[in-house]
Amino acid sequence: MIDKRERVVRTFNALHPASMALAVLALVLSWAVLPPEAEAQGVEDGQALFQRRCSGCHALDADHEGPRLRGVVGRAAGSVKTFQYSDALKNAKHTWDEANLDKWLTDTESVVPDNDMSFRVPKQEERVAIISYLKSLSTP
Ligand code: HEC
Structure with a gap:
């Protein structure tokens, strides 16, 4: 019992x-729920890196030395009407996605020869963070 x-x-x-x-x-x-947090971290870093590396020439909503960049992911290259692009970028036929933005920031000449942006981001993790920040501004 x-x-x-x-x-x-x-x-x-x-x-x-x-x-x-x-x-x-x-x-x-x-x-399993960590990746979104890691991505959010990337976006945060990307914002700081954008300030440091890009904002000398680019703003999000106004043209400076370079064109405005809000919404650039998914945008046709050379398509901001108010910005005076180089002939090279004006005649480019691609749409900016993460892959060609990564190439662009690695070496702009490899995407559009004779363009006017003389700047590179050699570190892959910085490019990834900046692109994920720009992408976060492109999704409504
Ligand atoms: C020294 C100035 C300078 C810096 C720094 C710079 N850019 Fe640019 N960028 C330009 C110029 C000038 C153009 C236009 C080039 C042309 O017309 O050929 C441009 C164009 C671009 C374009 C193409 C946009 C379009 O409408 O087709 C992208 C994307 C871009 N820049 C991203 C960046 C990012 C991201 C950073 C920071 C990592 C950065 N740039 C830093 C000057 C700069």
């Missing part, structure tokens, strides 16, 4: 490994 208390103890012992498994599952799930 198993008395009541023993049954409770047995049930607890049976549950214990299960709750361990649940705890592990919770931990794995918390890792």
Whole structure:
């Protein structure tokens, strides 16, 4: 005969490994939700990097030395009507996406030869952060 208390103890012992498994599952799930946070971090860094590296020539909503950049991800190259582009960029036929922005910031000449932007971002992690910031401004 198993008395009541023993049954409770047995049930607890049976549950214990299960709750361990649940705890592990919770931990794995918390890792699974990390990527969006990491991306948010990238956007934050990207904003600071944009200020440091790009804002000398670019603003988001006004043309300076370079054209306004809000909404550039998904925008046709050389298409800001109010900006005086080089002939090279004016005649470019591509749309800016993450891949060609990465190439552009690595070496603008490799995307549009003879363009007027003489600036590079050699560090990949900085390019990724800046592009994810620009992208966050492009999605409505
Ligand atoms: C020294 C000034 C300067 C700096 C710094 C600079 N740019 Fe530019 N950028 C320009 C100029 C000038 C153009 C226009 C080039 C042309 O007409 O050929 C341009 C064009 C661009 C374009 C093409 C936009 C379009 O409408 O087709 C993108 C994208 C761009 N810049 C991104 C950046 C980013 C991101 C940074 C910072 C990492 C940056 N630029 C830093 C001067 C600069």
